[in-house]
Amino acid sequence: MSKAKPHTLVSWIGGNDLKSTGNTGTDSQALGPLAATLKAHTFDAVELLYNYPEEQVQPYLDWLQELVATPINAQSVSLTSPVNFDEIYIQTNQHLAGLASEGRLLSILLSPGTPAMQAVWILLGKTRYPCRFYQSSKEQGVQEVDIPFELSVEYVPAVRGLGSAKINQLSEAAAPIDAAFDDIITRNPRMLTLKAQAQILAQREVPILIYGETGTGKELFARAIHNASGRAGKPFIALNCGAIPPELVDSVLFGHLKGAFTGAVADKSGVFQQADGGTLFLDEFGELESAVQVRLLRVLQEGTYLPVGGTKEQKVDIRLITATHRNLLEAVANGTFREDLFYRVAVGVLHLPPLREREGDLSLLAEALLASFREQDVGLEDKKLSAEAKNLIFKQPWRGNVRELQSSLLRSALWCQGDTISADDIRQSLFQMPEKNTGLLDRDVNKGVDIQELCDDLMRHYIPLALEASQGKKTKAAQLLGMNNYQTLENKMKKLNMI
Incomplete structure (x- = not known):
């Protein structure tokens, strides 16, 4: 005990x-x-x-x-x-x-x-x-x-303890090569639990699957796991599977020999060979086609692969970390992703929440990014956020996560005429996505559809409009939205982190 x-x-x-x-x-x-x-x-x-x-x-x-x-x-x-x-x-x-x-x-x-x-x-x-x-x-x-x-953590002066290198990495939305778990800046209980789980997984030679939207830190977690593992001194190779032309997938993964196809003027190693002894991180893993999934499963099961144009099997020793924004269980259910491969890669599973669900982290990251701007440009060294600006930041869904937060803050800091960034400065820096029926009604079901998230998006759009039309009166806003009473509206707003 x-x-x-x-x-x-x-x-x-x-x-x-x-x-x-x-x-x-x-x-x-x-x-x-x-x-x-x-x-x-x-x-x-x-x-x-x-x-x-x-x-x-x-x-x-x-x-x-x-x-x-x-x-x-x-x-x-x-x-x-x-x-x-x-x-x-x-x-x-x-x-x-x-x-x-x-x-x-x-x-x-x-x-x-x-x-x-x-x-x-x-x-x-x-x-x-x-x-x-x-x-x-x-x-x-x-x-x-x-x-x-x-309490909102922007009132805690801990941001002064963050190194500029960490903040710069955040502002660039890039994962540092030497990323450690300390680089994952959070005070959110859910994220702290994920960090603890990831540190445990780092010490075990098991495949890891990381779920999360773009910009939630999947590669940052992957690099931290690698650097905390027994393979830390070996290569870490990252590959975005969704960016590979279908005709070059095998070559990129397994390499090819000279003359294997038109344009193969020399032998070339694939990412499996490049990562030998270390960690291979396959981002957007769910985008791989079924035929490639079969060949990938064989490599994971037998530890060998065949380069394009080759006749001799090559041995490989890698630790595989995969990442995707797709629901692979749904993909397995509808037959677009192999069940045997899913269970092969999903031994250790980490589901990273989007920024809008990381309660307590939004203000910390906003202040940290603003601090990095002050360090990088003397013209921004006195910039600070007003209380109204912070409140507006808290209300945004930030579908682009840290990357969207960083670019919006930078624009508002550059446009701000005084030292204090106002809510209007933030509002002008936000992109208003055009309303299109295709955004909701013409989704590709074969790629998976999160129907609840679509409903939540509608709520996030119409609730502020109803509140504005009712001059902030929740009872009237609830009526405009077809809800029974203002308590129903408040419960929905709490669920969506809008209050």
Whole structure:
């Protein structure tokens, strides 16, 4: 059985705590917020920060340790002021980061300290270090509290810690050659889980299939997996299967010998040979035709292939990672993709969400990209997003994912006349796709159709129009859309991440 993670209470030592030193009254609150909490709840360890003189704190710590059996560790921090947000943030973030790296379960006592200290605890505990919150008061005693809102991570100055190389790679929508899992910038729980799963898969010699829309980071994940695997020092070869002319697929995959066909003036190696010993990443894998699928399956089963025009089998040792935006299970069901090949490549499966479903990441990426613009062009060094601009960014579906976000932000930064990018600047930078019936009614069913996504697209288009026509009155907007009531409209908007 795995060992349980130690549950640690973290807190500042406040003035009311120090005043309680030596108190043995029956009123638990006479003990001060910290001692009262430790008497009311059980923790495995206590981590305290203080900015008081040592001669005041040490007697309190001695008394507190006599009062409770829980191990207590206290650390003095230097603050020029107990209300300096920047200094408080730096100290508490560093402390929580160290505790989180040890795998501890964290709880924070909010009561001791200044309002600035309490605000920073909430900021960090709701964005960077998931934790439980406690408070202690004379009126309500000690209780665990629920903070019923989520914070937008653009208010966390963690973007300052991102290296310019990482941001440049994001702005270019390109996966770096030396990509590691740290290059996958996210705070979204779903993405963090995918990163953890990918790191596990990296250590195992199994084929991996990565699902995801264009721009969701499929190659970034593939390169990180390769670089974290035992094949890190060997080649990583990436190929977009959808960009290969059908008549050249075999040659590109398996190579050819001189004279094998018109134009084959010399021997040429294919991607399997180029990736020998390393990793072969086949993007848009679902676009391969059935005949090619058969030959690919044979290579994976037997570890050998035959170059075009060759007569001697060649051995190959590769780790295969495939990626596609298509639903291969549907393709298997309708007979356009081989079932045996699907189960051969889909051993480790990662389904990357689109940017619009990565709650908490949109603002982080927007600020990171804007920071990269400031570094690259002195004319943009003072540009920042207004609150209205951020809200407009949050409402966009970003079907092009990070690539679309980057280009839109760059256009708005270039067009912005002042230092603050407004909602109008963002609005002007967005592309309005023309409405065509062919977009919805003439899809190629043979390539798979996500009917629910088409319905969601209609909702994303008409809900804002209805709200505008009703001057923001949801009851009227719901009527215009043929919905029973405004609750139905709100539920649909929440599902589509529109509020």
